[in-house]
Amino acid sequence: MRWVWIDRFTAFEPGKSATATKCLSHAEDHFAEHFPGFPVMPAPLILEGLAQTGGILVGEANQFREKVVLAKIPFAKFTGEAMAGEQLTYKTDILDLKKEGAVVRGTVHCGTRLIAEAEIFFAHLDHSRSAQVFGDQNFVFSGELQHLLGLAKLAAAQTPQLPAASES
Amino acid sequence: MTLDEIFPRVKTQLVDALGADEDDVKLTSRLQADLNAESIDFLDIVFRLEREFGLKIDRNELFPESIFQGDPKLIQNGVLTTEGLNELRTKMPYADIAKFEQNPKFEMIGDLFTVELITKYIQSKLK
Numbered sequence: 001m002r003w004v005w006i007d008r009f010t011a012f013e014p015g016k017s018a019t020a021t022k023c024l025s026h027a028e029d030h031f032a033e034h035f036p037g038f039p040v041m042p043a044p045l046i047l048e049g050l051a052q053t054g055g056i057l058v059g060e061a062n063q064f065r066e067k068v069v070l071a072k073i074p075f076a077k078f079t080g081e082a083m084a085g086e087q088l089t090y091k092t093d094i095l096d097l098k099k100e101g102a103v104v105r106g107t108v109h110c111g112t113r114l115i116a117e118a119e120i121f122f123a124h125l126d127h128s129r130s131a132q133v134f135g136d137q138n139f140v141f142s143g144e145l146q147h148l149l150g151l152a153k154l155a156a157a158q159t160p161q162l163p164a165a166s167e168s
Numbered sequence: 169m170t171l172d173e174i175f176p177r178v179k180t181q182l183v184d185a186l187g188a189d190e191d192d193v194k195l196t197s198r199l200q201a202d203l204n205a206e207s208i209d210f211l212d213i214v215f216r217l218e219r220e221f222g223l224k225i226d227r228n229e230l231f232p233e234s235i236f237q238g239d240p241k242l243i244q245n246g247v248l249t250t251e252g253l254n255e256l257r258t259k260m261p262y263a264d265i266a267k268f269e270q271n272p273k274f275e276m277i278g279d280l281f282t283v284e285l286i287t288k289y290i291q292s293k294l295k
Contacts, residue, residue, distance in 0.1 A: 074185060103212075
């Protein structure tokens with residue numbers, strides 16, 4: 001199974017916000033067992049999609065130089081279910097972005113229904129420590145996620161940019 | 169701003185960061201032993217305090233990670249020397265080390281990270 005839970009980005013404002021969608025197909029493996037006769041997307045996978053949306057937003061803010069890892073989910077609330085045939089919309093906003101990491105707030109809608117919201121804390125892996133363990137390669141933004149980065153760039157190019165605030 | 173004014177705001181942030189019960193967050197609570205804080209929580213707490221109080225907080229100033237680095241003048245056989253205790257007072261001026269210094273085992277140093285330490289630190293930064 002490919003571990004990518006986003007189909008495409010529909011909006012991307014670097015350093016600020018990103019929106020992605022995911023269409024749910026009954027052919028996806030998780031629906032077979034979750035649950036037989038009642039195919040709903042497992043909540044952790046919904047959260048994973050939200051984290052991938054937010055993680056790429058955070059990674060892009062530093063041109064993917066940092067190794068961005070999901071460190072903690074201080075808050076998550078699920079208020080509905082998503083079934084095969086429906087479309088999820090992941091919206092994420094950067095609440096805080098610093099040298100050590102970032103905090104993202106996000107919502108998940110299934111159609112127009114809000115089905116989940118969460119706060120996700122991402123850490124930038126310590127440069128010296130991660131270099132010892134993983135070498136120079138950025139294992140986070142590699143492989144399958146590289147496909148998503150292309151989609152993010154495309155969405156960023158198509159997202160209308162707000163005019164810069166005038167200096168007073 | 170007084171400690172009584174700062175404490176409820178610190179408490180709210182710790183409840184959110186650690187998922188702790190409000191009643192369990194007291195000035196004397198130790199972040200790790202009483203509130204089950206893990207290493208990543210310290211960074212989360214710093215971020216939240218910065219947002220709540222509009223401050224720039226140096227994580228190593230509030231939660232020093234490596235004060236002694238195995239310096240034999242400061243720590244011997246797992247116990248802080250007199251010089252080590254003085255270093256601790258300098259690096260962690262908001263910590264209440266009166267009880268700790270009676271039996272200054274290095275492994276117990278985490279107990280100095282209390283809610284009161286955070287509250288006093290914030291008070292000093294707001295001055």
